[in-house]
Amino acid sequence: EAGVTQSPTHLIKTRGQQATLRCSPISGHTSVYWYQQALGLGLQFLLWYDEGEERNRGNFPPRFSGRQFPNYSSELNVNALELEDSALYLCASSFGGSRTDTQYFGPGTRLTVL
């Protein structure tokens, strides 16, 4: 069974640009989560999507947004990139509803903002 996949592996942008990161969950999982792992800041929760809707949002500015498609894949958009957005962005998936316990992570997208 395929795991969580993310694309691209690496992304280099300049300040002010927009970045789009993609995630495909494990088959059968309806929840997708996004986390940011920036140097020195640890793993921070960004967004949670379930059944196509945003269910929860971490303490990040509105320029971090995303969506979940009917096939449960997800996209994270970061607008007006700033240098401090440079980080590893991790996507995770899980079953939805009360079965949610373990989240399974993808390999991540390394975003570098120059």
Place this chain on the structure above:
Amino acid sequence: SQQGEEDPQALSIQEGENATMNCSYKTSINNLQWYRQNSGRGLVHLILIRSNEREKHSGRLRVTLDTSKKSSSLLITASRAADTASYFCATGGLYNQGGKLIFGQGTELSVKP
């Protein structure tokens, strides 16, 4: 903010030795999970222990949970060079609690051959 802290922040041992990492958390929990991260890549789920469990085993891994002290420990027995990674504990993740996992700062384990 992070839920808790891991201790130690870094640990260096020889192959064959045991490695013990500790995690403390702040709020009441339904379960606690341990993850491994190799070289800044994705997280691999290792084990989940529920709040009504005190100890759980999976292969060379042994996890304990003390809810009265709000702490957990991960023991890796007979460590191998391939165990070199960062280890994180995480709490939360439940659907009715906002879904998010809250991670500790992690323990960086180095196993020398």
